[in-house]
Amino acid sequence: METSQYKSIDASLQEYFGFSKFKGEQKKIVESVLGGRDTFVIMPTGGGKSLCYQLPALMMGGTAIVISPLIALMKNQVDLVRGYSSNDSIAHFLNSSLNRKQTKLVEEDLRSGNTKLLYVAPETLTKESTQDLLRELDLSFVAVDEAHCISEWGHDFRKDYRNIKKMLQEIKDDIPVIALTATATPKVRQDIIRNLKMEDPDVYLSSFNRSNLYYEIRPKLDRDATISNIVQYIQENKGKSGIVYCLNRKSTEELAETLRVNGVKAAAYHAGFDANTRSRVQDDFLMERVDVITATIAFGMGIDKPDVRFVIHFDIPKSLENYYQETGRAGRDGLEGNCVAYFSQADINKLDKFLRDKSVKEREIGSQHLTEVVGYAESASCRRQYLLHYFGEEFGNDGCGKSCDNCCNPRESMEAKDDAALVLKVVTELGESFRRKYLVDYLMGKKTQDAVGFRHDQKATFGQGKEQTPLYWSSIIQQAMLRGLLEKDIEDYGIIRMTQRGNDFMDAPHAFPISLNHDYSKIVAPPSAAKEAALDDVLLGMLKDLRKQVSGQKNLPPFVIFQDASLNDMATQYPISTDEMANIVGVSQGKARKFGRKFIELIQQYVEDNDIERPNEIITKQVAKKSKSKVSIIQNIDKKVPLPSIADSLGMDLNALFAEIETIVASGTKLNIDYFINDYLDEDQQEEIYEYFLEAETDSIEEALKELDDEDYNDDDIRLMRVKFMSENAN
Numbered sequence: 001m002e003t004s005q006y007k008s009i010d011a012s013l014q015e016y017f018g019f020s021k022f023k024g025e026q027k028k029i030v031e032s033v034l035g036g037r038d039t040f041v042i043m044p045t046g047g048g049k050s051l052c053y054q055l056p057a058l059m060m061g062g063t064a065i066v067i068s069p070l071i072a073l074m075k076n077q078v079d080l081v082r083g084y085s086s087n088d089s090i091a092h093f094l095n096s097s098l099n100r101k102q103t104k105l106v107e108e109d110l111r112s113g114n115t116k117l118l119y120v121a122p123e124t125l126t127k128e129s130t131q132d133l134l135r136e137l138d139l140s141f142v143a144v145d146e147a148h149c150i151s152e153w154g155h156d157f158r159k160d161y162r163n164i165k166k167m168l169q170e171i172k173d174d175i176p177v178i179a180l181t182a183t184a185t186p187k188v189r190q191d192i193i194r195n196l197k198m199e200d201p202d203v204y205l206s207s208f209n210r211s212n213l214y215y216e217i218r219p220k221l222d223r224d225a226t227i228s229n230i231v232q233y234i235q236e237n238k239g240k241s242g243i244v245y246c247l248n249r250k251s252t253e254e255l256a257e258t259l260r261v262n263g264v265k266a267a268a269y270h271a272g273f274d275a276n277t278r279s280r281v282q283d284d285f286l287m288e289r290v291d292v293i294t295a296t297i298a299f300g301m302g303i304d305k306p307d308v309r310f311v312i313h314f315d316i317p318k319s320l321e322n323y324y325q326e327t328g329r330a331g332r333d334g335l336e337g338n339c340v341a342y343f344s345q346a347d348i349n350k351l352d353k354f355l356r357d358k359s360v361k362e363r364e365i366g367s368q369h370l371t372e373v374v375g376y377a378e379s380a381s382c383r384r385q386y387l388l389h390y391f392g393e394e395f396g397n398d399g400c401g402k403s404c405d406n407c408c409n410p411r412e413s414m415e416a417k418d419d420a421a422l423v424l425k426v427v428t429e430l431g432e433s434f435r436r437k438y439l440v441d442y443l444m445g446k447k448t449q450d451a452v453g454f455r456h457d458q459k460a461t462f463g464q465g466k467e468q469t470p471l472y473w474s475s476i477i478q479q480a481m482l483r484g485l486l487e488k489d490i491e492d493y494g495i496i497r498m499t500q501r502g503n504d505f506m507d508a509p510h511a512f513p514i515s516l517n518h519d520y521s522k523i524v525a526p527p528s529a530a531k532e533a534a535l536d537d538v539l540l541g542m543l544k545d546l547r548k549q550v551s552g553q554k555n556l557p558p559f560v561i562f563q564d565a566s567l568n569d570m571a572t573q574y575p576i577s578t579d580e581m582a583n584i585v586g587v588s589q590g591k592a593r594k595f596g597r598k599f600i601e602l603i604q605q606y607v608e609d610n611d612i613e614r615p616n617e618i619i620t621k622q623v624a625k626k627s628k629s630k631v632s633i634i635q636n637i638d639k640k641v642p643l644p645s646i647a648d649s650l651g652m653d654l655n656a657l658f659a660e661i662e663t664i665v666a667s668g669t670k671l672n673i674d675y676f677i678n679d680y681l682d683e684d685q686q687e688e689i690y691e692y693f694l695e696a697e698t699d700s701i702e703e704a705l706k707e708l709d710d711e712d713y714n715d716d717d718i719r720l721m722r723v724k725f726m727s728e729n730a731n
């Protein structure tokens with residue numbers, strides 16, 4: 001009997017989805033649902049959760065209800081299911097996005113019995129009319145997707161989710177439930193089972209280990225240094241898809257702009273953009289017109305791009321659930337995925353401040369989540385072990401090999417058997433009712449108010465750890481938790497308790513090697529983010545020769561090819577690609593392409609011949625601060641507005657305007673100011689100055705005035721003509 005049923009499940013898998021094999025535990029889960037049992041599925045993103053309820057729904061009589069929090073995704077899911085069938089009525093959704101007529105059509109299909117899957121938002125389920133409708137139907141089971149939304153301890157709590165069970169009871173007694181989620185700590189799991197009143201459910205817990213992801217934490221020093229670091233990272237990963245998560249909208253836009261200036265195809269995404277813009281950015285990313293998205297957490301839900309190669313957290317997320325979800329978007333195809341997060345205590349303090357306006361309960365939950373994030377960042381243990389432990393999974397103490405920064409660069413380890421035993425003894429003696437911070441203070445012999453109040457300062461073990469640092473004790477406690485000797489009761493303010501394993505250790509202590517946690521407060525920024533690199537005189541000489549040669553061939557003065565400042569920078573940075581060249585002072589992308597090739601070849605040869613170690617940090621181009629006024633200058637010149645009026649409207653004097661125009665032209669934008677020059681200089685005069693620049697060795701104004709008859713011209717005339725000349729020749 002069993003075998004024949006297996007066969008039919010396999011056949012149905014093939015028939016409905018065209019897949020030949022089940023993934024992971026899908027088959028058992030499907031069987032559980034078909035058997036009418038309450039089922040709980042915890043499976044990481046990409047594991048194939050949808051099929052666990054879609055297949056039984058298609059196989060069974062009646063309609064399955066799927067409760068899902070994201071209206072935007074429902075349509076997607078429905079389209080996917082319809083793709084497996086010739087009949088569109090097989091799947092529908094009901095939510096606030098449908099108008100009355102559309103809702104009517106759905107209702108008709110439902111009543112006709114053709115609909116196997118009905119997606120509903122929890123808000124819709126609360127409506128009397130929805131409940132009436134559902135009561136009329138033959139329901140097979142209910143699937144609760146993103147079930148972690150039920151728990152206040154989850155990362156995406158929704159009030160309506162807590163009422164699901166009540167609403168279902170209004171509709172039909174004893175309808176089997178399958179709950180699914182991609183993240184759930186043991187605490188959240190408990191909440192889900194309790195809240196949905198699941199009866200002795202079959203629980204399917206897949207491993208949360210994403211073995212192809214590399215986890216790394218970097219200290220976040222000052223903002224500029226961090227941005228440079230990110231730009232450099234992305235340039236080293238040119239052309240790969242990636243996401244950079246920021247906390248606020250402004251950061252996403254600034255970072256995207258900085259990346260673009262540095263030659264990266266980047267776009268920002270956040271909830272402040274209108275729907276059109278958002279879907280355009282998503283499309284650009286999926287179609288690879290854009291490589292990097294800088295985004296708030298609004299980005300990612302439903303983004304199913306399999307080949308995201310890196311996820312960077314410019315700002316640390318507010319919980320490890322968020323961190324796991326967001327990093328989980330890397331490497332969904334099972335190939336390389338790098339997860340780099342920048343950590344600073346200042347960011348944590350900022351997140352902590354946001355909690356102030358919340359309710360007591362939310363504040364408590366929020367600050368515990370932050371504590372976990374800090375613990376993760378500071379830990380010197382395997383990142384993977386830490387994350388998996390957080391989600392209630394054991395990974396062993398040997399680390400993941402080479403897939404996290406801590407395993408790649410292990411810190412010195414020391415034997416702490418006796419001290420671990422001391423910690424456990426203290427936890428027991430103090431009645432298992434204190435948090436980590438208090439335990440550390442106790443061991444250090446700090447006479448806090450509580451220590452005195454509880455008379456702990458009278459105890460023999462009080463202050464027995466004084467010889468060591470708080471960091472040391474904190475590290476031991478954390479690693480004892482990771483190894484299951486202690487556990488934290490998050491429901492009870494995070495107090496630390498003993499476990500069976502801890503008691504066993506007390507009876508027979510064994511080796512307990514630990515490494516000290518990272519102490520980010522001790523890491524200081526290098527003296528200057530923009531490294532002082534030495535100017536290579538030999539190379540500079542060669543570059544000047546080359547410039548002369550090119551200028552001869554092109555019949556253009558040397559400064560039109562590259563200005564001295566640019567050559568100096570090249571002789572310091574050794575750019576060996578067009579992109580790197582475009583990062584050199586005064587060199588735009590266009591200019592790098594137009595004049596750069598020979599210079600790059602020369603530098604490349606030189607670097608090779610002389611075994612030069614190039615500075616690994618090409619200076620990050622900063623976004624020009626006055627970009628707004630630049631845009632307005634360019635637009636106004638396009639409209640042939642007189643220059644003095646432009647200067648007026650921008651509140652600058654003419655001199656400052658000229659300076660702006662010069663930088664615009666120097667950075668590769670053509671500007672036609674003939675309309676203005678023509679009013680001041682006649683054709684012959686213009687020609688004379690132009691001819692002069694064609695022959696000139698330098699672009700100096702003084703030099704020009706000297707050479708030309710300075711009776712006829714003033715500074716401004718020469719400057720204007722120099723703009724015209726550079727605009728026409730240098731870009």
Ligand code: ADP
Pocket residue numbers: 019020021022023026043044045046047048049050051
């Ligand atoms: P989750 O909801 O867990 O993130 P999905 O349900 O979106 O995962 O499934 C992830 C991907 O795996 C989808 O592209 C899906 O078509 C595919 N998939 C699911 N089950 C199977 C299977 N048995 N064989 C092959 N591909 C599968």
Ligand code: ZN
Pocket residue numbers: 381382383384385399400401402403404405406407408
């Ligand atoms: Zn590791």
